[in-house]
Amino acid sequence: xxxxxxxxxxxxxxxxxxxxxxxxxxxxxxxxxxxxxxxxxxxxxxxxxxxxxxxxxxxxxxxxxxxxxxxxxxxxxxxxxxxxxxxxxxxxxxxxxxxxxxxxxxxxxxxxxxxxxxxxxxxxxxxxxxxxxxxxxxxxxxxxxxxxxxxxxxxxxxxxxxxxxxxxxxxxxxxxxxxxxxxxxxxxxxxxxxxxxxxxxxxxxxxxxxxxxxxxxxxxxxxxxxxxxxxxxxxxxxxxxxxxxxxxxxxxxxxxxxxxxxxxxxxxxxxxxxxxxxxxxxxxxxxxxxxxxxxxxxxxxxxxxxxxxxxxxxxxxxxxxxxxxxxxxxxxxxxxxxxxxxxxxxxxxxxxxxxxxxxxxxxxxxxxxxxxxxxxxxxxxxxxxxxxxxxxxxxxxxxxxxxxxxxxxxxxxxxxx
Numbered sequence: 457x458x459x460x461x462x463x464x465x466x467x468x469x470x471x472x473x474x475x476x477x478x479x480x481x482x483x484x485x486x487x488x489x490x491x492x493x494x495x496x497x498x499x500x501x502x503x504x505x506x507x508x509x510x511x512x513x514x515x516x517x518x519x520x521x522x523x524x525x526x527x528x529x530x531x532x533x534x535x536x537x538x539x540x541x542x543x544x545x546x547x548x549x550x551x552x553x554x555x556x557x558x559x560x561x562x563x564x565x566x567x568x569x570x571x572x573x574x575x576x577x578x579x580x581x582x583x584x585x586x587x588x589x590x591x592x593x594x595x596x597x598x599x600x601x602x603x604x605x606x607x608x609x610x611x612x613x614x615x616x617x618x619x620x621x622x623x624x625x626x627x628x629x630x631x632x633x634x635x636x637x638x639x640x641x642x643x644x645x646x647x648x649x650x651x652x653x654x655x656x657x658x659x660x661x662x663x664x665x666x667x668x669x670x671x672x673x674x675x676x677x678x679x680x681x682x683x684x685x686x687x688x689x690x691x692x693x694x695x696x697x698x699x700x701x702x703x704x705x706x707x708x709x710x711x712x713x714x715x716x717x718x719x720x721x722x723x724x725x726x727x728x729x730x731x732x733x734x735x736x737x738x739x740x741x742x743x744x745x746x747x748x749x750x751x752x753x754x755x756x757x758x759x760x761x762x763x764x765x766x767x768x769x770x771x772x773x774x775x776x777x778x779x780x781x782x783x784x785x786x787x788x789x790x791x792x793x794x795x796x797x798x799x800x801x802x803x804x805x806x807x808x809x810x811x812x813x814x815x816x817x818x819x820x821x822x823x824x825x826x827x828x829x830x831x832x833x834x835x836x837x838x839x840x841x842x843x844x845x846x847x848x849x850x851x852x853x854x855x856x857x858x859x860x861x862x863x864x865x866x867x868x869x870x871x872x873x
Contacts, residue, residue, distance in 0.1 A: 498528040501615035514631040522641045526611040535648045545804035546754040553782045562790040580689030581699025589787040594656040602647040610650045629659030653677025654684035665691040695772040703784035704763030706736040715853040722747040736797040755855025758800035805868035818864040
């Protein structure tokens with residue numbers, strides 16, 4: 457996998473459902489669907505959903521029978537309401553997802569399914585190790601798809617008042633999938649938010665990108681690995697995957713590096729080379745007319761990465777930089793690469809939302825503007841941290857490590873790392 461060619465930037469054309477999996481653009485544009493805050497009005501809500509589904513082209517029989525059997529799932533509402541109590545340090549996130557067992561299993565499956573994966577690569581341009589990496593991160597190579605009834609979960613969320621329109625669209629898409637005979641309603645199981653099959657497609661993504669690769673007349677992402685892998689490849693291809701090149705690479709930064717450059721800006725590779733960045737083994741960066749951006753997910757004590765266009769494609773699958781880094785790293789490991797040259801520190805604190813708000817307020821009080829405290833470590837907060845670090849004589853990497861917390865008289869909870 458070579459370094460990527462430069463290609464025009466493009467906006468991500470996807471919305472995202474609860475941080476789980478990319479949701480395709482609206483496949484149904486109807487009126488605002490009914491909202492309901494609990495099971496008491498669930499039957500009335502289902503009646504309205506049935507009519508909306510029929511108006512959107514779902515057969516009357518499927519809409520009637522599937523929604524008649526749909527049940528309000530309190531657990532789905534609980535999961536939808538939950539917010540992570542602590543931010544997850546990069547080391548914890550990465551080490552849980554890219555470990556020796558998963559790498560070993562990924563390499564075994566790469567060999568076992570080589571013919572299939574090579575076919576997907578030929579037709580979509582997505583190299584086999586990336587397909588295996590997505591498969592491993594989404595369902596641990598097909599070992600767990602989720603146990604929720606997708607029609608019931610989506611009906612529950614569609615009748616809730618938080619994201620009614622989004623989940624009504626997903627429910628109607630799920631009914632269309634049942635209508636086409638891809639799977640029986642009773643067998644349509646997945647995550648609490650409706651992600652399904654080996655690669656955890658949301659129903660709208662299924663409708664647009666799932667394919668029948670094994671020729672049995674059905675698009676089956678639960679029981680057909682050819683269908684699942686080819687569908688994953690088609691989805692990535694549709695978002696602009698460039699099969700000739702890689703996602704990015706680990707790099708080494710010189711002493712005294714200006715971490716303000718890790719703010720999302722894209723610079724030519726020649727500029728990063730001029731700034732003293734080398735690859736992970738200390739070799740000069742390639743002389744290629746391409747752009748890249750720098751990511752430092754664990755501050756100056758952890759690894760640094762230059763990422764290319766395919767990294768943005770991975771973000772189209774899941775809008776999380778940690779997730780995209782895990783996909784790229786796992787793909788590299790499955791392909792035979794070793795561990796990171798500079799692993800992330802394992803003693804980084806996990807901060808609760810309240811602690812992040814306290815951090816933001818402490819920075820504001822000292823004249824380093826984070827905006828209104830909201831508990832989210834966004835660009836404004838990281839910029840304020842960098843300016844505070846510089847004023848305090850610390851490495852200005854924008855990372856809320858223990859040295860920053862100590863200078864601000866803040867203490868992470870004893871239970872965090």
